[in-house]
Amino acid sequence: MNLADNLEDLRARFEDALKNSAGASSLDAVRVAFLGRSGEVTAVRRSIGKLPPAERPAAGQRINEAVEQMERALNEAQANAQALEVGASLSQRIDVTFPSIKPQQGSIHPMKRVMHDVCAYFERHGFAVVVGPEIEPDYYNFDALNIPPDHPAREGFDSFFLTPNLLLRPHTSPMQIRTMQQHRPPVAVVVPGTCYRRDAVDARHLFQFNQCEGLLIDEGVHMGHLKGMLTGMCREIFGSEQQVRFRPSYFPFTEPSAEVDTTCPLCRGAGGECRMCGGSGWIELGGAGMVHPNVLRNVEYDPDVYSGWAFGFGVERMALVRYDVDDIRRFFENDHAFLEQLA
């Protein structure tokens, strides 16, 4: 066969292939088969070498023309095919309301979320977050916190003992002492962590719970700073309108001491028949106060130079209020519906 016949035959087969191809991907196959590196055109091109040298340029010219034609046809066919495919896609109509395919979704426990939010708030204001052991000697739990043996307040911390002087901490306050022993003022920390008390379990009480402790010590720190930070914290956790109220109270490690209340987020302080606050309009968060001078002395801080405050709030209790949960035990039951709803 001469070159012309070859090319004619090639073109015929190319057109057949083009006609029989369906869609962009089979057009690609046609392109490879005819125009690819080891395609048919290459074979024809090689045959030029057998021609007398004088005929070669013209033959090359003819081949190039054929290639151009084929490419044009291919491009055109490809454009048509793509248009068809896009058209087909555009005409699709699905039921977008059909239930989604669920991802494997994880979540943070709601109590821990509150804990992280409290810590994040204080971190933003320059506090560090420190954690400590849950087994503590009575020195850190009591003595160093101005609760000597025989102090009536020890009864308020009905604790689980492992040995006569080693116990599961009933509060996170031991970390106040550990932190102050290791650092000189300024000290600004929050301490999240698990605590234990021998409380009979009911809808409001657990024998194991989590606390968030806060401690700020420096020159010139006063109770107004405590109220300011706690108001900000409550707004972060419960909503932007929260107010904070202090009531006098007694803790051996703070003086003056306060019980901290915040506006009931459910009734917004209106009280009445509110089931969350029992009608008082206030929710009790926990204790706070100015660190007792004896505690400062115990860590060799001069109470005439440094002052500071501390607070300790129950995290489950805050979560109970934030998520309007009816029973505090749910935070340890890990019921699927509970975790999913509050994820």
Next chain:
Amino acid sequence: MRVPLGWLRDYVELPADPAAVAEMLALLGFPVAAIEMRPAITGVIAGRIAELGKHPNADRLQVGRIDVGDGAPLTIATAATNVAAGQTIAVATIGARLPKLTIERRKMRGLESEGMMISADELALPEEWFEDGIMQFDESLQPGTDVVEYFRLSEAVLDVEITSNRVDAMSLIGLARELAAYQNVPLRTPDLSHPGGGAGGPKAEVTIESPDCRRFVAQIFTRVESGPSPAWMRIRLALAGQRPINRLVDISNYVMLETAQPLHFYDAGKIPNKHLIVRDAREGERFVALDSSEHELNPQALVIASETSAECLAGLMGARNSEVTDQTTEIILESANFSGPRIRRTAGQLGFRTEASSRHEKSLAPALTAVGAARAAQLLAQAGATPHEPVAFGEPLSAAAPIEFKISDVKRLLGYELPLPEISERLDGLGFKVEPLTGGVLRVVPPAWRTDITCSADVIEEIARMAGYDRISSEIPAVRAHDIASGDYRRERKAAVTLAALGYREIVTYSLHGAQVYDKIRRAGLDPPARPIEVQNPLSEEQRYLRHSLGPAMVTHLANANQPARAFEIGHIFYNEDRQPLETSMAFFAFSAEPRDEPEWHDSNYLRAKGDCEAFLREMTGESRFETAADEREGFHPGKTGVVLMGGREIAVVGQVDPRLQRTFESRLPIYACRIILSTLPPYDVPQFKPPSKLPSTYRDLALVCDADLPAQRLENALRSAAGAWCTAVIAFDEYRGSQVPPGKKSLAIRLTLQKPDATITDAEADAVVEKAVSALHAEFGVTLRV
């Protein structure tokens, strides 16, 4: 403490609304747990039985003519048997409203009854604490007096919580003083001057042998008459939650509730030589308390004894032997002060508490002994007893030490300034003496009854309380820079966020559990921890042991789900090391999954768990490649467990939970888990960017036949090093065992990716690398290419 508002009003002017009083108390630091409202009762008056006779038509009824002051006497029939002519009783007149009924004109067996004689129950008083039948009043109560108004029976009772530092406020006068100072109105105390008899009368002798008795006021009363207390006292005691007993016991309780000072009365006739000795109890000394409970004492208990026997457990309860009875005519009054801790220890040891001990154990002020004695003497004298000279034993009363501080400290702690006159006035209302010194210094002497005020911060709290805590402003402090690090917490938080992102739900479980966890481990044929950490005083057996792992609670959680679920927990675990209880923070994640139909040498659920583990470790450490070694670990499947090593150190265990545990923990589904001791993780190593080569790479998929027990990771590593510097990745992606390969062999499909740093790699070069590498593997492991 139950505080009847009607009683409290004796001492201080108060708002009518009980809620307003409660609010005030709360803002003073005495939260009110409950406001017990009293039922509205009207139309009950005092009546005197002028005549009493039999009902004409009924044997069981009596008919009285009752003098009710103004107007005609009333004719009233009653079935009660405790009535007699001359008595002053409670009468509900026609129209009277009682808690359970309204009195109407009615006929009783044909006789018109113009009202009803009523009992304590109808006045909403605990009937078992009052006379059986019709309520009796004192003769002095004028007929016609409105009973509800006179006894303030409609006034609410507040349940007030009193913090342990304020034992002085465990009394009506104490609370009244707070309310008076806060409102800036006068406190009306009862007459506390001592009506002691002249010298020369009988005196008690007290020998104090223990330093734990600081003061003991003793006084003899003669011509004591017993019998019931007047109605007003019985009603007040009942509303305050104290059962009325008799005139003497009631006076001691009344004075305690009023002043906080507990008292004890001894029948002087039972005390030889009227000599009392405060001493340690003797080992094994028997003591029968007046409630008839019997105790065997030891020297830790403090007793007040006669010359022959213990007559009172100090601060707790008297002995039956010298208890006052209806026959008592002469008593010794004890108003004493004891060491609080000593009383608390004894109460704890003997396992009982009384109203008296709950005050003594909080360390009362010694000065209150005189107050209590004086008030009791007043009431005893009113009741007709003859007081004799009181004698005080023990330490003399000393004035409280003055406290000096700078006025500027008020602002330094509270954040706001108070003018000196206001400070003085506020403290004065509470009984403090205030004296300004030069240099802005205040000298403050706390009142004798306040044992809780020992430093300037205590005084400043008093100022703040009286000024009102709402005066404290809200300020955001400018926190100065410090060097305290948050590393451990941030690692825990990052672990939680990472695991949540990997699709695990966080759970929080109890750290304490019962022996049943160990039973399940034992029933699985495994060993529970040899020396678990045990709580010495658990509330229940379910809380006896501290968890050694987060695994059991996790497996329990997933078993309860009963369908495929994924969860994680981060928390402390506890273990003994050299008999020292230690703890560390663990992260534990796990999922349950339906078993898959896979050959026994392959478990894709394991590979999923391992993938999550690697993703977690990557996020926590910054490393991207981890080595795993097959190993056995307690709680995990012996053939499906890998330990992940980093720098030769074990940082994670990942595998299937031991199927025997799956069975004893009753999980329908197999569980795959990973545990990480967070402190073993190296600090996060920030990855450094290497620009990827722009030159094309090539790959070869090799089917390598090797021994079935040759770990893929070893083959990968060998291939990587044999392939040399051009090798950029080696990864096994399929495994085959079966008829296509010889027995004991497997075929591993491994993709080897090759790239030259400076030029495009040619096919020939790639083939050469493969050939060299495969022959190296052949030499090392006998590996052949599968064809």
